[in-house]
Amino acid sequence: MTYSLRIADLPPSERPRERLMAMGAKNLSEAELLAILISTGQTRGNLSAIGLAQHILKELGAYRRAPLDVLREVHPRELMKIPGIGPAKAATIIAAVELGKRTFKFRPNEKVAVDSxxxxxxxxxxxxxxxxxxxxxxxxxxxxxxxxxxxxxxxxxxxxxxxxxxxxxxxxxxxxxxxxxxxxxxxxxxxxxxxxxxxxxxxxxxxxxxxxxxxxxxxxxxxxxxxxxxxxxxxxxxxxxxx
Missing domain, CATH: 3.40.140.10 (Cytidine Deaminase, domain 2)
Known part of the structure; x- marks a missing residue:
């Protein structure tokens, strides 16, 4: 399913930000999470932010790898080849991916035991x-x-x-x-x-x-x-x- 409606035209219960606040980020799809980052859609293709997010994931999947696997190491220039993704959206996506990596790698001050x-x-x-x-x-x-x-x-x-x-x-x-x-x-x-x-x-x-x-x-x-x-x-x- 590809969303062509603006997010503002969706019922509040179906909007990604509202769903995140009500249900938690874990319950959102990859496309919904990505839509929150990019915020706006693609005018030329008449795509909402969710529709554009779905399109991004589809393009990344063309590498014959899982889209999130490609997203982990993607370069901003690769994202900017996708119509509707300019420097601002690409930078936002890359920054979010990097923040996720650093959060995953962060270790609290107490030492981690490596015993197996x-x-x-x-x-x-x-x-x-x-x-x-x-x-x-x-x-x-x-x-x-x-x-x-x-x-x-x-x-x-x-x-x-x-x-x-x-x-x-x-x-x-x-x-x-x-x-x-x-x-x-x-x-x-x-x-x-x-x-x-x-x-x-x-x-x-x-x-x-x-x-x-x-x-x-x-x-x-x-x-x-x-x-x-x-x-x-x-x-x-x-x-x-x-x-």
């Missing part, structure tokens, strides 16, 4: 899980396994990224961390570790033994799931970490 592969994957989901390029991240922990910092160290091609152990340990020492978890994503969704993944993990485990900074796990994330190399390999038996 599941909790580590949850911390890393926004940065790694759905990315189209391979990224390598490190979680830096204190002696009680509480999170001190998270950092993306490299962003690679669509299929691989390269990282040297010294870059990882340099960051760990700089942050004053006493334990670490490393992670990267496989954009393909295949969570099986590659020979390079295994080799890097072996190097880091040996380095961790030498520096007395235990490596707790190496996670591979992708397509809504994760794999723990600690649970799926014998590397930690071969290179004990003295935790």
């Amino acid at each position: 592969p599941t909790s580590a994957a949850a911390v890393l989901t926004n940065d790694l899980m759905w990315q189209s390029q391979e990224r390598f991240a490190v979680l830096m922990l204190d002696v009680k396994n509480c999170l001190l910092a998270t950092k993306i160290l490299t962003i690679g091609t669509a299929t691989e990224t390269l990282i040297h152990p010294r870059e990882i340990f340099r960051e760990i020492i700089r942050q004053g961390a006493t334990k670490l978890i490393i992670a990267h994503n496989h954009p393909s969704g295949n969570l099986e570790p590659s020979p390079e993944d295994i080799n890097l993990t072996e190097q880091l485990l040996q380095g961790s033994q030498y520096l007395d900074i235990p490596l707790l796990d190496h996670l591979i994330l992708g397509n809504g799931d994760y794999q723990s190399l600690r649970q799926g390999t014998d590397l930690w038996q071969r290179f004990p970490q003295g935790e």
